[in-house]
Amino acid sequence: MALSLAGQLSPWLRPQPISMVLRCRLIFKGYxxxxxxxxxxxxxxxxxxxKVATGSLYSIALNSVELVEELLRKDEKFPSRxxxxxxxEYRDMRDIGYGPFTEEGxxxxxxxxxxxxxxxxxxxxxxxxxxxNEVVTxxxxxxxxxxxASPTGDLVTNxxxxxxxxxxxxxxxxxxxxxxxxxxxxxxxxxxxxxxxxAQMFTYSMPVVLMPKWTRNIxxxxxxxxxxxxxxxxxxxxxxDIKMEAIQKRVDTDQEVDGxxxxxxxxxxxxxxxxxxxxIAELLLAGVDTTSNTMMWTLYQLSREPEVQxxxxxxxxxxxxxxGIPTAQDVTNMPxxxxxxxxxxxMYPVVPMNARRMSEKDITIGGYFFPKKTAFTLCHYSICHxxxxxxxxSKFKPERWLRDGRTRPNPFGSIPFGFGVRGxxxxxxxxxxxxxxxxxxxxxxxxxxxxxxxxxxxINRTVLVADRQVNLHFLERNGNxxx
Ligand code: HEM
Numbered sequence: 001m002a003l004s005l006a007g008q009l010s011p012w013l014r015p016q017p018i019s020m021v022l023r024c025r026l027i028f029k030g031y032x033x034x035x036x037x038x039x040x041x042x043x044x045x046x047x048x049x050x051k052v053a054t055g056s057l058y059s060i061a062l063n064s065v066e067l068v069e070e071l072l073r074k075d076e077k078f079p080s081r082x083x084x085x086x087x088x089e090y091r092d093m094r095d096i097g098y099g100p101f102t103e104e105g106x107x108x109x110x111x112x113x114x115x116x117x118x119x120x121x122x123x124x125x126x127x128x129x130x131x132x133n134e135v136v137t138x139x140x141x142x143x144x145x146x147x148x149a150s151p152t153g154d155l156v157t158n159x160x161x162x163x164x165x166x167x168x169x170x171x172x173x174x175x176x177x178x179x180x181x182x183x184x185x186x187x188x189x190x191x192x193x194x195x196x197x198x199a200q201m202f203t204y205s206m207p208v209v210l211m212p213k214w215t216r217n218i219x220x221x222x223x224x225x226x227x228x229x230x231x232x233x234x235x236x237x238x239x240x241d242i243k244m245e246a247i248q249k250r251v252d253t254d255q256e257v258d259g260x261x262x263x264x265x266x267x268x269x270x271x272x273x274x275x276x277x278x279x280i281a282e283l284l285l286a287g288v289d290t291t292s293n294t295m296m297w298t299l300y301q302l303s304r305e306p307e308v309q310x311x312x313x314x315x316x317x318x319x320x321x322x323x324g325i326p327t328a329q330d331v332t333n334m335p336x337x338x339x340x341x342x343x344x345x346x347m348y349p350v351v352p353m354n355a356r357r358m359s360e361k362d363i364t365i366g367g368y369f370f371p372k373k374t375a376f377t378l379c380h381y382s383i384c385h386x387x388x389x390x391x392x393x394s395k396f397k398p399e400r401w402l403r404d405g406r407t408r409p410n411p412f413g414s415i416p417f418g419f420g421v422r423g424x425x426x427x428x429x430x431x432x433x434x435x436x437x438x439x440x441x442x443x444x445x446x447x448x449x450x451x452x453x454x455x456x457x458x459i460n461r462t463v464l465v466a467d468r469q470v471n472l473h474f475l476e477r478n479g480n481x482x483x
Contacts, residue, residue, distance in 0.1 A: 033459040033460055033461070033467075034458075034459065034460060035352070035353070035460045036352040036353070036381035036382075036458065036460050036464060037381075039061075039063060039352075039353065039379040039381050039382035040381075040382045040385060042061065042063070043063040043064075043379070043382055046061075046063075047063075048062070048063045048064035048066075048067055048366070049061065049062055049063065049064075049067055049365070049366050049368070050063070052377060057083075057375070058375070059082075059355070059374075059375035059376055059377045060365075060370065060374060060375070060376050060377070061376075061377045061379055062365065062366075062376055062377065062378055062379065063379040063382055063383070064383065064386075065383050065386065065389050065410050065412050065413050066366075067365060067366050068378050068379075068380075068383060068412055068415075069410075069412040070365055070366065071356060071363075071365055071376055071378070072356075072378075072412065072415075072419045072420060074358075074363055074365075075356065075419065075420045075421070075422070076358065076359065076360050076361070077109070077360075077421075078104065078105045078106060078108060078109050078359075078360075079356060079420060079421065079422040080104055080105075080356065080357045080359050080422075081354065081355045081356060081357065081422070082355050082356070082357040082375050083357075084101065084102045084104075086205060086208065086209060087101065087102050088102050090226060090229040091278060093226075094233070095274070096233060096274065096277055096278050096281075097272065097274035097275040097276075097277060097278030097279070098111075098275075098278050099111070099275075099278040099279040099280075099281060099282030099283070100112055100115055100279060100282055100283070100425055101282045101286065102278070102282065105359075109421075111275070111279065112421065112425065114265070114269045114270075114271060115265075115279060115283075115425055116425060117264070118260075118261055118264050119261065119425055119426065119428065119429060120425060120427070120428060121428065122428050124428065125328075125428035125429050125431070125432045126328040126329075126432070127260070128174050128260065128261075128429060128432060129327060129328035129432060129436065131173050131174060131177075131260070132170055132173075132174070132432055132433050132436050132437075133325060133327070133436055134173070135166065135169050135170045135173055135179075135183070135433075136166075136436050136437050136440050137325075138169070138183040139162075139166045139169075139183055139437065140440060140441070140444065141183075142162065142165075142166075142183050143156055143162075143441075143445070143474055145185065146162065147474055152473065154473045154474055154475050154476070155450065155471055155472070155473055155474075156471065156472055156473075156474055157469065157471040158469050158470070158471065159296055159299065159300075159470045159471065159472055160292065160293065160296050160465065160466055160469070160470055163291075163292040163293075163295045163296050164195075164288060164289070164292045165182040165183055165187075166182070166183065166292065166295075166437065167287065167288045167289075167290075167291045167292040167295070167433070168180070168182050168195065168288045168292075169181075169182040169183050170287075170291070170433045171283070171284055171287035171288060171291075171426075171429070171433075172239075172284065174260065174261055174429060175261055175262055175280055175283055175284060175287075176236075176239040176240070176243065176262055176280075177243065177260050177261070177262055177263065178239055178242070178243075180194075180239075182195075190235060190238075191235075193231055193235070194231060194232065194235035196231065197227070197228050197229075197230070197231025197232045197234075197235070198228070198231075198232060198285065198288070199228075200224060200225075200227065200228035200231070201225060201228025201229055201231075201232060202228075202461070202462065203228075204221055204222075204224045204225035204228060205225065205462070207221045207225075208221055208222055208225045232281055232284075232285070233277065233281055236277065236280055236281045236284060237277055240262065240266075240273075240276060240277060240280060243262050243263065243266060244266055244273070247263060247266055247267050251267075262276075262280065265279070265280070283425070283426065286424075286426060287426050287429070287430065289350070289462075289463045289465075290350050290351065290426075290430060290463060291430045291433055291434055293348070293350050293463055293464060293465055293466075294341065294344055294345060294348070294350050294430075294434060295434055295437060295438070296466065296470060297344045297347065297348040297350075297464075297466075298340060298341060298344040298434070298438060299438075299441070299447055299472060300449075300456055300466075300470055300472070301343075301344060301347070301396040302340070302442070302447050303447040303448055303449040303472050303473075304396075304449055305396050308340065308396065308398060309442065309446070309447060311336055311398075312336055312337060312340055312398075312438075312442050313442050313443070313446075313477075315334050315335075315336045315337060316334065316337065316439045316442050316443050317443060319333045319334055320439070320443060325440065326435075326436055326439035326440055326443065327436075328432060328436070330439070331432075331435045331436065331439065334435070334439065335402060335403070336398060336402070337435055337438060337439055338401070338431075338435065339398035339399065339400075339401035339402055340398045340438070341431070341434050341435065341438065342398070342401045342414070343396055343397060343398040343400065343401060344396075345414065345416035346384045346390065346413075346414040346416070347384070347385075347393075347394075347396060348458060348464050349380045349381055349384050349414065349416045349464065350416065350463045350464050351380070351416065351418075351463060352380055352381035352460060352463075352464055353377055353378060353379055353380055353381065354377075354378040354380060354418055355375060355376060355377055355378065356375075356376045356378065357373060357374070357375045357376070358370070358372055358373065358374055358376070359372065359373060360372060380414075380415065380416075381464075383412075383413055383414075384413065384414050386413075389409060389410055389413040390409055390413060390414075417430075441474075443477070444476065444477060445474040445475060445476060445477060446474075446475040446477055447472050447473070447474060447475075448472065448473040448475060449472065449473070450470075450471040450472060450473060452471075453468060453469065453470060453471055454468075456468060456470055
């Protein structure tokens, strides 16, 4: 229960039946898909800190940059985002290990120490640039193929779906060191089953949370949810097993074992196979919708902002001459490219809210005392759109991120990859994928909107996605296909 400094219940942090009713009404009024907007609405009504009840559980919403900064600066040694039972239940049923998302405490800390290596430092991620660029090349080929097949000869329809295929191929080639065929015209059946399993698991997550446990034997929801996980682990498990066999063969014949991320996990660490299965599956799940939707929002905004797009094109063209393919080294000289992605992540923080549960100690936030185990919700979306933090928040302005002498925004105003030791482990890989793909796309094509789709709105499906199919025109800049 929240207490004020004086030890009394703060009136506005008390359980608020009225606010709960209001919240339910808003959810049924359509906010379920717009929980990110609910953050803005609730801030107007309750101010920057308030209590949010979900059934018998509650958390304290922090809805200002100052409060979020205060909390995160007090992050614990083993920070926790709170209850992950939705994901751990399946793992417990099948005796599969936990990964970085689901593990907690000291075990999580040890796991992250292993996973961070070869991934988190910019110089680690650079080693994947070659692999990523091969995937980008196939993506560009696919864009050419789709344009050609379109009625206007330059339209790419359902961009979210295409970028999903790009991201899944990218992260799989890094994690499994294997191409899985997402960018082929005919996706291999096992890969398609895997894609369907991911969708199935996510689709049934929310209904499974909303329905009481006793309905699991009566309704098909739980069964379908579990089948989603079965498909995910089956596919990931097969690829890991193949890699293990290959490593074993090399060891048996005294050959050097040398490879990328999965080889590192399997041969250079003390991780058990059970732990590797759990971790790889979670890395894979976290690495697809996040990068693909960010890319989609970036291209959508660029199509609407020709001047921004032109500035970006000039930068890329200046750094990469002629037919060159942008490399990780080139990207270090492209501040505007990075600012474009940063601004897209500010306007569309693909993970619109985050959480922390203070497990070990009591804490004071905003002058209020909270006992240990209090859960906090961090309202990133609303802070990213707060005009006190970001003037003209609804404008796509990459310049605000440039280090050219202007006052830069509060660093806690937009923290799309989270914060501190529990922050996103895939950040550097995600950035590398997005930079290399965007630089190549912009060098080859001018992106124009498809007026028939109108203004694309944001909806919240755990990550922020488009409310409709997004199509964009890809006009070839100079007729030179560089692949
Ligand atoms: C645009 C791309 C991405 C965004 C915006 C993003 C965002 C985030 C955020 C906000 C968190 C929570 C951090 C915190 O609590 O402080 C997170 C955690 C995580 N992300 Fe990402 N992510 C992205 C891409 C990726 C990729 C490509 C991978 C995999 C390689 C990945 C793997 C993970 C994992 C495993 C965690 C859990 C870390 C832990 O709890 O220790 N993410 N991400």
